[in-house]
């Protein structure tokens with residue numbers, strides 16, 4: 456255990472309530488605490504979507520209130536090279552990436568951590584809802600105590616060595632308690648709305664944003680029988696399992712059931728759709744990943760019974776993890792809806808988040824013949 460009085464911690468201050476309360480709690484626990492606000496995106500189109508200025512002002516107000524120094528740093532170049540370019544490449548390849556996972560691995564727990572250490576810090580802290588547990592030779596990542604806020608899904612690709620240098624003060628709390636602490640201490644961020652969506656996109660329309668960076672290739676929309684029933688503006692605008700925005704309807708001999716994206720045929724640039732949100736094509740029994748990011752190298756043989764999530768906020772799904780020639784296969788006990796290549800599968804053993812990988816492909820549950 457480290458002695459707080461001799462431990463210098465730099466807290467990532469986002470201008471939100473979670474990092475504000477994290478800083479306050481660390482001060483109360485007797486740590487030497489400073490804050491750091493980072494800018495990861497250079498907004499050059501003059502729009503109002505980027506809230507960085509207000510966020511910095513909020514972070515500064517909290518630091519002033521609790522008597523803490525605030526540093527600033529710009530990691531926009533690192534973010535562009537190590538997160539954003541990968542994000543675009545994934546969209547180009549027809550997948551739906553999750554940039555927040557990469558941002559944690561490459562920016563918050565790498566660029567930010569290294570910078571904090573270079574400023575003389577012993578550790579960093581963030582307002583993520585996760586917990587860590589130190590064993591003799593490893594640090595484990597645990598789910599946050601508040602099941603509604605647990606963010607371990609986003610941190611699964613951060614390795615033990617980085618976690619060992621990180622503190623997560625609000626991971627032991629429930630969100631309402633965090634807000635109550637902020638209110639009690641008059642922090643400017645107490646009632647601030649939780650941030651939503653991908654940080655660099657903010658509230659703007661996703662398609663409009665993507666169009667600035669990737670050429671859209673229009674193509675046909677087909678049914679599972681190969682009948683062309685419309686045109687799409689670009690496969691990148693569509694996600695498997697998604698309903699809205701297809702512009703189909705009023706078709707002869709079709710029921711009123713809404714249409715859903717079932718698959719993307721990249722070679723033919725075709726969007727394949729079907730009716731009903733329980734369409735059998737939407738369900739998978741297994742998925743494949745080529746690479747796993749482990750928090751700690753696994754100390755168990757495969758196959759192994761575990762739990763998994765294929766998206767943030769999904770409940771634990773029981774599964775079997777198997778090794779394959781190309782990587783790993785996750786075989787689910789129950790059919791999984793809308794398993795999406797590019798998103799991540801994250802593995803759990805009880806409360807311990809073991810790691811995860813990017814979904815390459817999904818195996819169909821049972822097409823046509825049986826309902827899941």
Ligand SMILES: Nc1ncnc2c1ncn2[C@@H]1O[C@H](COP(=O)(O)OP(=O)(O)OP(=O)(O)O)[C@@H](O)[C@H]1O
Pocket residue numbers: 466467468469470471472473474475491492493494563580581582583649650
């Ligand atoms: N611009 C930033 N500068 C410094 N640290 C940041 C920044 N953005 C996020 N962080 C750190 O990462 C944590 C999680 O960020 P996330 O964007 O998920 O915000 P959040 O869960 O809404 O938390 P908060 O309420 O603190 O904004 C934050 O609590 C903070 O410690």
